[in-house]
Amino acid sequence: MNPRIVSQNILKELPTRTRDIISRRFALGKNEKPETLESIGKSFKITRERVRQIENDGIKKARKIAEESNDFKEAINFYQKEIQKHGGVVREDKIAVGNKNHIIFLISLTDKIIREKENDDFYAIFATSEENILRAKEVVKKTIKELEEKGVPQEIKTFPEELEISKKILKTYDGKAMGLSTWPEVNPKTVKDKIKLILSQEKKPIHFKDITEMIGNLPQKRNLHPQTIHNELIRNQEFVLVGRGYYALKNWGYNPGRVRDVIYQALSVSESGLSKDEIVNFVLNQRMVKESTVLLNLQNKKFFKKDKEGKYKIKEA
Numbered sequence: 310m311n312p313r314i315v316s317q318n319i320l321k322e323l324p325t326r327t328r329d330i331i332s333r334r335f336a337l338g339k340n341e342k343p344e345t346l347e348s349i350g351k352s353f354k355i356t357r358e359r360v361r362q363i364e365n366d367g368i369k370k371a372r373k374i375a376e377e378s379n380d381f382k383e384a385i386n387f388y389q390k391e392i393q394k395h396g397g398v399v400r401e402d403k404i405a406v407g408n409k410n411h412i413i414f415l416i417s418l419t420d421k422i423i424r425e426k427e428n429d430d431f432y433a434i435f436a437t438s439e440e441n442i443l444r445a446k447e448v449v450k451k452t453i454k455e456l457e458e459k460g461v462p463q464e465i466k467t468f469p470e471e472l473e474i475s476k477k478i479l480k481t482y483d484g485k486a487m488g489l490s491t492w493p494e495v496n497p498k499t500v501k502d503k504i505k506l507i508l509s510q511e512k513k514p515i516h517f518k519d520i521t522e523m524i525g526n527l528p529q530k531r532n533l534h535p536q537t538i539h540n541e542l543i544r545n546q547e548f549v550l551v552g553r554g555y556y557a558l559k560n561w562g563y564n565p566g567r568v569r570d571v572i573y574q575a576l577s578v579s580e581s582g583l584s585k586d587e588i589v590n591f592v593l594n595q596r597m598v599k600e601s602t603v604l605l606n607l608q609n610k611k612f613f614k615k616d617k618e619g620k621y622k623i624k625e626a
């Protein structure tokens with residue numbers, strides 16, 4: 310059963326102008342997107358209201374033709390069963406795969422399947438009854454309320470298929486939790502939010518080039534240049550450079566600054582001073598550098614001094 314052939318067999322029974330208008334309104338020809346009433350009206354030099362009348366009349370005629378078509382009945386029966394497999398209501402793009410516009414046209418000719426167009430809250434959906442639509446939307450409403458009360462993404466134990474019709478509920482980057490689409494940890498909008506999402510999920514410092522690649526793999530795909538990511542990491546105080554090109558989140562306990570600044574931070578909280586090993590351990594927990602880099606900075610007598618016991622302290626000004 311080929312939906313394109315089924316729809317074309319129905320259309321060819323219609324008057325030429327009617328067939329052309331319906332084809333353009335449903336994008337059944339070369340154009341992938343439906344045309345507006347106004348654009349079609351201009352090409353025929355008639356009003357948009359007249360185009361609407363011709364379209365409506367054509368749909369009525371197409372329905373009568375479809376009623377006599379065994380291929381049409383077979384197609385509708387097939388799509389009914391497919392929708393039932395998803396509980397009686399499903400996102401349109403799960404059913405209308407390949408020849409999408411032809412499938413939508415065929416379904417517009419029957420009362421056995423209901424199509425709701427996409428809006429701000431829901432994706433376009435197919436359903437076998439109004440009751441199934443109401444039930445699915447009630448599941449969505451209840452889940453949104455629960456998520457709002459929790460305030461943070463919730464681990465997914467089961468993800469009811471009804472939730473897939475909602476634009477307000479999304480799975481997280483790793484697919485292990487779900488939350489509201491307005492939450493940056495679920496649906497990051499800005500470059501900063503995307504970086505925070507990647508670092509939070511990975512839970513370790515990452516090189517800015519790897520962060521760029523991971524952002525490109527997010528569900529809301531958007532390819533960014535590595536320099537764009539690097540610039541955001543540099544200018545935003547929520548991120549800390551911990552190694553050559555490697556960044557971490559400040560709230561993980563990383564302090565900003567150079568290796569020398571980290572040594573200074575370690576010594577500033579110790580009145581008796583710290584041994585070389587203690588300082589090295591502290592810095593290596595804060596920075597992805599070689600031990601020799603720490604020791605080289607520690608030898609800077611302009612900032613640090615070593616006492617008779619071999620412990621290092623901050624050199625007073």
